Amino acid sequence: MNKKIKFNTKNLDLYYGDFQALKSINLEIYEKEVTAFIGPSGCGKSTFLRCLNRMNDLIDSVKIEGEIIFEGQDINGDIDVINLRTRVGMVFQKPNPFPMSIYENIAYGPKCQGVKDKTQLDTLVKESLVKAALWEEVKDRLNKSALGLSGGQQQRLCIARAIAMQPEVILMDEPTSALDPIATAKIEDLMSKLKKDYTIIIVTHSMQQAGRISDKTAFFLMGEVVEFNETPVIFTNPADKRTEDYITGRFG
Amino acid sequence: MKSEHKNAIVADKIATVILYCIAGFFLLLLAGFTAYIIVKGIMAYQPGIFSFERTGIGVELFNTVYLVLISLIISVPIGVGAGIYMAEYAKAGKVTNYLRICIETLSSLPSIVIGLFGYLVFIYMTGSKYNLFAGALAVSILSLPLLTTVTEDAIRAVPSIYKEGSLAVGATHWQTIVQICLPVATPRIITGVILAAGRGFGEAAALLYTAGMSSNVNLNIWNPFDPMSLLCPFRPGDTLALHIWALKTESMTPNADQIANFSAAVLLVLIFAFSLGSRLLGARLDRKMSGK
Ligand SMILES: Nc1ncnc2c1ncn2[C@@H]1O[C@H](COP(=O)(O)OP(=O)(O)O)[C@@H](O)[C@H]1O
Ligand SMILES: [Mg+2]
Numbered sequence: 001m002n003k004k005i006k007f008n009t010k011n012l013d014l015y016y017g018d019f020q021a022l023k024s025i026n027l028e029i030y031e032k033e034v035t036a037f038i039g040p041s042g043c044g045k046s047t048f049l050r051c052l053n054r055m056n057d058l059i060d061s062v063k064i065e066g067e068i069i070f071e072g073q074d075i076n077g078d079i080d081v082i083n084l085r086t087r088v089g090m091v092f093q094k095p096n097p098f099p100m101s102i103y104e105n106i107a108y109g110p111k112c113q114g115v116k117d118k119t120q121l122d123t124l125v126k127e128s129l130v131k132a133a134l135w136e137e138v139k140d141r142l143n144k145s146a147l148g149l150s151g152g153q154q155q156r157l158c159i160a161r162a163i164a165m166q167p168e169v170i171l172m173d174e175p176t177s178a179l180d181p182i183a184t185a186k187i188e189d190l191m192s193k194l195k196k197d198y199t200i201i202i203v204t205h206s207m208q209q210a211g212r213i214s215d216k217t218a219f220f221l222m223g224e225v226v227e228f229n230e231t232p233v234i235f236t237n238p239a240d241k242r243t244e245d246y247i248t249g250r251f252g
Numbered sequence: 253m254k255s256e257h258k259n260a261i262v263a264d265k266i267a268t269v270i271l272y273c274i275a276g277f278f279l280l281l282l283a284g285f286t287a288y289i290i291v292k293g294i295m296a297y298q299p300g301i302f303s304f305e306r307t308g309i310g311v312e313l314f315n316t317v318y319l320v321l322i323s324l325i326i327s328v329p330i331g332v333g334a335g336i337y338m339a340e341y342a343k344a345g346k347v348t349n350y351l352r353i354c355i356e357t358l359s360s361l362p363s364i365v366i367g368l369f370g371y372l373v374f375i376y377m378t379g380s381k382y383n384l385f386a387g388a389l390a391v392s393i394l395s396l397p398l399l400t401t402v403t404e405d406a407i408r409a410v411p412s413i414y415k416e417g418s419l420a421v422g423a424t425h426w427q428t429i430v431q432i433c434l435p436v437a438t439p440r441i442i443t444g445v446i447l448a449a450g451r452g453f454g455e456a457a458a459l460l461y462t463a464g465m466s467s468n469v470n471l472n473i474w475n476p477f478d479p480m481s482l483l484c485p486f487r488p489g490d491t492l493a494l495h496i497w498a499l500k501t502e503s504m505t506p507n508a509d510q511i512a513n514f515s516a517a518v519l520l521v522l523i524f525a526f527s528l529g530s531r532l533l534g535a536r537l538d539r540k541m542s543g544k
Binding site for chain 2: 053055083098108162164
């Protein structure tokens with residue numbers, strides 16, 4: 001029952017120029033659980049998620065204050081960002097396989113880390129695809145372009161691509177918002193399997209999805225975390241009036 | 253209200269017709285020019301015109317391809333490198349703005365100025381004779397701004413989701429540029445290379461005092477370091493475009509007009525073949541990436 005804390009933020013503020021997008025966020029993300037972020041669009045869910053693998057480094061105007069502790073280390077300090085990103089993988093809203101073969105898509109990350117051995121890469125590619133429940137569908141066309149896959153397959157490929165780095169955490173930003181219900185169901189299925197091995201943090205616009213797959217849920221509103229608790233508690237017995245209003249669909 | 257709506261429809265129709273007319277006019281003009289040059293060229297055909305002797309244009313044809321090739325070998329790496337720098341590394345600020353003004357200025361310099369600059373620096377200051385390599389350098393200077401801007405635009409046009417995807421699996425900035433951005437940008441960069449090569453094929457003024465207006469080769473020498481060898485880049489060499497100009501202005505040969513007409517047609521076909529080849533290559537790369 002005593003799960004380890006994986007991520008821990010302390011008074012995290014984030015500014016895009018003068019605009020404050022995150023206001024004093026304090027959150028604990030536990031290991032090998034699914035944590036969901038919900039809230040109306042524009043409330044800072046993606047922004048927060050992108051802090052966790054330093055993806056916001058790409059945006060010049062971003063300024064961050066406060067701490068993000070990952071495994072005892074402040075990741076905004078003097079750390080190896082490349083190493084952080086291999087340990088904290090990410091899956092994006094729009095499936096974004098690279099315009100290369102299915103095999104190359106998955107081998108890309110390990111190759112960038114210097115893995116050259118063909119048999120090692122072969123096993124890594126297969127294992128990742130198996131874990132992402134895509135192997136059976138693509139094993140005969142590994143050398144075909146990944147852009148020929150369906151949207152749902154592409155997204156599972158992106159999950160496999162993240163898994164190939166053998167990460168500890170996988171961040172997912174509305175991974176099913178571009179997919180049909182069947183593809184969505186497959187990905188949700190996958191997530192409940194993956195949480196045995198990985199810590200999963202997912203942003204979702206669908207409260208039903210959060211309810212189905214997550215252990216804990218954080219409700220974001222205008223850059224703040226209004227409430228963070230076990231998912232059943234958030235959905236059946238929220239402490240804050242604003243959470244209740246959002247859950248019951250009275251705004252957002 | 254009703255009549256206003258009708259007016260809008262009429263205006264739309266008139267604008268469409270006018271635009272079609274303008275486009276048609278230019279298409280006709282282009283087709284006319286091309287047909288004129290090709291027909292005159294064919295009519296001027298005479299046996300042995302491709303020969304590498306004085307009466308043929310073999311050497312000039314070779315020089316043209318050779319010079320363009322050398323200039324691309326020089327200008328493409330530098331231009332693409334500079335484009336990558338401008339797109340990925342240059343921070344917005346005074347230095348970058350200054351650099352941008354320099355590139356724009358360079359792109360609008362008349363080619364005779366570049367030619368004279370080339371003469372001064374590559375010929376006079378080095379104390380060498382006119383040579384193809386100096387010509388290639390001059391053409392490179394001409395095409396660098398174009399290659400730089402095209403590459404910068406092409407890299408900027410790479411969807412950011414590819415870049416983010418690459419960085420998110422722990423690739424470095426450089427790995428992302430080389431392995432993701434460049435391949436995706438290649439078809440567009442190829443368009444720039446075609447345009448750059450086109451400048452080389454057609455250039456005359458910049459070559460006048462760099463590559464020179466005549467060729468003197470001995471076809472029995474194949475050592476590329478011998479200045480009499482066809483393969484030596486450090487020998488004087490006139491390209492087709494320059495040859496046409498020389499024939500039309502100051503040639504003593506009796507059939508100079510004929511040879512010039514034929515050369516023009518050959519040059520046209522050469523440029524067309526090069527563009528077509530590069531485009532096919534680009535399309536193939538594109539297909540390979542999109543998996544269609
Ligand atoms: N690159 C950016 N520059 C400036 N403002 C941004 C940028 N990205 C997001 N924002 C702003 O930050 C706020 C939070 O955005 P985001 O994290 O994308 O919200 P969510 O994912 O919850 O929909 C929004 O108001 C948005 O307009
Ligand atoms: Mg978002």
